[in-house]
Every structure is written in structure tokens, then in C-alpha cells.
Amino acid sequence: MKEKVIVCRCEDVTEDEIVEAIQSGATTLEELKRILRVGMGPCQGRTCGPILVSLLARELNKNPKEIEQWNKRPPLKPVHMKIFVEE
């Protein structure tokens, strides 16, 4: 039996799920994010990002350099709301 390889630890997404999404038409990080929520948890893709790039490159037969970076969203690191509110 093949082992489950967790790629996105925040959202519990496995390599198999990612490969399946790519095989059914996703060609960019932005699409993977929207299909599987990869990179949308507390780490915001800092852990899984490079792995996703290499999986996309492997499955699409591309050089990792050709894989478009995803949009960087503020505030980059999780920030408590009280930081904005309290004096």
C-alpha cells in the first residue's frame, strides 16, 4: 500500500490529492490553492509552497522556474486582531 504523504500540513492535503488536481487540469499554484486549500492555513504556504512548485513541475514536465509564484497576501504571518485595536 502506498503511504500517504502530507504536503500541506495546515490543511492536511496529501501528494495524491495534489497530483489528482493537476491531472484534472490545474496548472498553477493559484488553482491548487483554490481547489485544495493548500497554502491557505496558518503557514500561508511557507512550508508547502516549494513542494507544490516541484510537484507542478514534475507533473507538467516543466522547469520549476517556469511555475508562476502565487499571490502574496498581507499580513504574511498570522497577526492577532488585538494588535490593530489596542493602543
Added chain:
Amino acid sequence: MNNNYEVAIIGGGIIGMATAYYLSKKGIKLVVIEKGYIGSGSTGRCIGGIRQQFSNHTTIHLMKQNIELFSQMEDEFGFNVEFYRGGYLLLAHEKKMEQEFIENIKIQRKEKINVSLLSPDDIKKLVPHINTDGIISGAFCPDDGQAFPFAVLRGYKKIITENRGDFLLRKEVVKLNKNKIFSITLEDGTKIEAEKVLLSTGPWTRELGEKVGLDLPLYAERHEAMITERMPKFFEPMIVDYRSDGCYFHQLINGQVIGCYTPVPNVPGIREDASFEFLPNIAWRMTRLVPSLKNASVLRHWGGCYTMTPDGNPVLDESEIEGLYVASGMSGHGFMFGPAMGKHLSKFIVEGKWGMDFKDFSINRSFKINSEHLK
């Protein structure tokens, strides 16, 4: 791929995809053309609320059907679209707003919507974490709710593909004209011919319409949204604060809290950037209502467009060019309007007649400026 179609749908957001889904079920030969990926525009940036509490009969009627359609999606698609009825709680901080709620509730009850006016005590029971200071009452409908926009789009894409509908993604339309039938040229030179064309391109609809001489009263505005980390579920409804410095937010079924506010004054233009002032503002507005959110972490914040019309109602009609349909100007409600709108539009495109009265959404209406809040 043979490039002749019965219907070409330009715009792969919720409206285009819902229409394509229902057309594909009727066996129509169709293509969805999208300049980004499916959901890369406004649908993919929205927060997924679904409500029936409107003040216009057409909209309420449409939203009743939408709640039904969202509830059937899991069976149709074979996976969960995270549809959940947590309700919508609209707050009144002024008598004038309360009066508006009372008027709207009368209209909504005529349409058999289960909606009631709650006292501050009832509100506190419903959302124990809420700070009721200044709240005089709230309108609540427990049947309103939420769904996950990307899951809905993925479901539509799956069934459209099974029904042999085509997709042309990452290709922008550069030319659109009609000479008996429509011809569409894409940026890579691909040419497509179609008997009928739907423009469902949200904020980009106005400039596409200009290519065929249409002057559509559609105006883009930038809105922003934010999302927190996951937390145990601690409130059910979408909370809407209608004050000019208010906000609206709900907790998704995975525990994340997602929220927006309507900027005053508005930020015109097709913009999807995120501003520096948004996070301090939304944090202040949300924690004023639910102080325990102070300890929640914000993960991400982003921008997206509303496509507005002068009266806040959509445009859903055939244009003066026969066979060219327009569905845009959803004024911030595209995701919740989408499924039923797509169903009705598919019938109209195929049979030439509407299944319900859409004259409030007509392309030739007077577009009187509407200042009421529940637009």
C-alpha cells in the same frame, strides 16, 4: 476542437458557470471562455454568504430558489460544497434602520421567508459573544447561510465537462462582433463562432459590451475581505452591521471567520489590490461587535470587485443585439444569485421566454438611484 458553438459563454465565474451547467444539461453545444482560471475574478474573492433577506420581490423569489439549489448540490456533484444554514442576522443601531427592517420583513413574509425581528436579548441568546451596546434590534432568518464558492464552481465544471461542454481558459477575448452569427477572436488568435453569446464577465462586462457598441451602466468598485485561522465554532449566523463604519462576517464550517466591510466613500475602478487601512479598520469594526475576536489571528486579506448598477439590481437580459445576453452588475450578490439565475437564463437562451418575471433586472429599465440599504 471544432470552433462552432450554439452558445459561447464569456466569463467563468458563478453566473457563467451556472448558466453553462444548465445549458449543458439541455444538451446545448457550448464553450466557456475565461481569461484567467475558473473563479479567478469576483466569485473566487467573495465570502460565500447566501441570504433571502432582500427588499425586492424578484430578488427574494430568486433567493428562495437559490437556497433550494444550493441544498441539492452535494447530491448533484457527488461532493460537499459546504452549504450550511447558519442564518443571517442584520443589526439595527438606529430607529430608521429598524423601521426599514420592519418594512422588509412584511415583504419577505409575503414570500414565505421565515424572518423575525429580534430584541437585543434574543440577539445575545443567538450569539452569546456579541456586544449588544447600541443595538436596538436585529432581523434574523435562520434559513440563510453559506457555501464554498470554489467547490460550487468545481461541481459545475465537473458536470459541464461530463456533458461535453468545452473550456477555453487563460484566453482573453480581443474581438467580438456579429454578422449573422457571432465571431469571437481570442488573444492567441483562436477564432470561435457562436449563434448566441453570454457576457457574464462581472466588472469587465462594460468594456466587452463596448466592443459591440453596447453602453452598459455597470461600475466596478474595489472591496476587501479577510480571513482568520480556524477556531472552534462559536457563532452561527452571518452578522451584518449596517452602520457606515460597520462590517459583515461569519464563521465558515471549517471554523475560520471571514469578513468584509463596505468602504465609505466607495473605491471605484477594476482593482483587486489590498489596502493598508483595511486590516486596522476591519479589526476595530469586528471586535467592537464580537470582542473575543481580539485573540483571533488574521491569516490573509485580499481585494476584489463588486460590479454595481445605479439601482443596485443586476442586469439580466438579452441586449439590443439579438442573441447577445448580459448577466452582470450583481452588486455584490453574484455568488448567491448565481445558481437560480443560471437556471432561468439557460431557459431564456434556449426557449426565448423567462420562467419568472425579471423586468426589475431588464437592460432597458430606468436605473433610478436606489439609496435603501438592503440593495
